[in-house]
Amino acid sequence: MIHRVLIAEDHETVNISVQKTMNDFGVSDINYNYYCDDAFLRVKKSISENNPYDLLITDLSFDTDHRVQTLKCGFDLIKAVREIQPTIKILVFSSENKPAIIKSLYDNYNIDGYIRKARNDAKELKSAFEALLVGKKYFHHDYKTNINSLNIFEFSEWDVFVLKLLAQGKMQKEIPEILEQNNIKPSGLSSIEKRINKIKESFDIITTEQLIAFVKENGIV
């Protein structure tokens, strides 16, 4: 069962609604914070008091303001919390819509569900909560089918590095030098050209502009 829930969400309106949804489920013990650092402190405290949270519901992006934060975003928070309490359930509640990022949350952050802020997000949150109650992870139906199709092609670190340079306005012919300076191999212009070509082929992409649009859209860079 899920008795204790912690909500990390900076938007007050959303925070209120999530609290309400948890309330509707009869969760008695609900805490919430507007900052990641505060949420992390609560998790630490709950462990030391032998009364740990069962579930963390967190946003990904948090606005910055005058309060300097160690944990600046949901990713940071999830990583930190997982370290001190590996078994806690984590639901991510965010408007992020890039498949690569959502996939990474499941694969690398081991989250138990992703709910996108959208038209039926309150209902989705309920579905996710119900999935957790019966010990399952939650996957939105769109992603059940689509989330692995991006996996056919693997973007290497090298790919991402080069694509980022292109997105930053570096010309292809400048990139070999940059790669050498960073001791990254291969660094030849030909290798860059060939690799970019291969990526384009894999996704039926024609121009390099289209490729940049694609990797931006999917959160690869």
Added chain:
Amino acid sequence: MIHRVLIAEDHETVNISVQKTMNDFGVSDINYNYYCDDAFLRVKKSISENNPYDLLITDLSFDTDHRVQTLKCGFDLIKAVREIQPTIKILVFSSENKPAIIKSLYDNYNIDGYIRKARNDAKELKSAFEALLVGKKYFHHDYKTNINSLNIFEFSEWDVFVLKLLAQGKMQKEIPEILEQNNIKPSGLSSIEKRINKIKESFDIITTEQLIAFVKENGIV
């Protein structure tokens, strides 16, 4: 006084919270919709029934889904509503943070207040509502001072059309033909080159790849 309130907001969680806030103010007559078209229909109906709304609270961006919409965003909705009921109060509740756009809402759409979805948005919404109750417009303190010191680059429809084509993999030299087919002018390759160059200059952008990354990142295409 404000008796009748209409909420147009596609995110269910946010919508629920706004309803709750209105409730806390003792507003008895609250309606809400998840689509702009539905909201507009309600306004029309309320006028024909001689029971018009006092206040519209609307988001700006609405997700698209299977339901085809005439009014696609808050801007469309505001414009349409203002035409049939010029005196209605309008509060915009959005995560938009570009000063140029917010300024334009006050200047060109004649809104009565802008509340940014952020850490204290529920409290801000209350403040805005209270301002309306005493017949004033609401300005967030940040914008009171900053809102007029803006210079902005305006992306025209033509710009967006061309940038989209580039992001879709069209080569520059193909675009003149496409523009002609759509009866869009100018359509010359030179005009395209020149305009793209001008945009790049304005933003200190070097390559077209970087430009595509930029417009993707900022949701311009």
Added chain:
DNA sequence: TAGCTTTTTACGGATAACCGTATAAATTGA
């Protein structure tokens, strides 16, 4: 180590983009 495969790089011709200038068309203002 020799012989083979794979990866990386070098090179060069073809094509597209870039960029300045010149001409043509459209718009504006008396």
Added chain:
DNA sequence: TCAATTTATACGGTTATCCGTAAAAAGCTA
């Protein structure tokens, strides 16, 4: 209406990318 101004297009030289081929380097296997 006509001249002035702005805007759009045409043209050409330069540069960067694209793309195929070939050579060189690195990795692998026996």
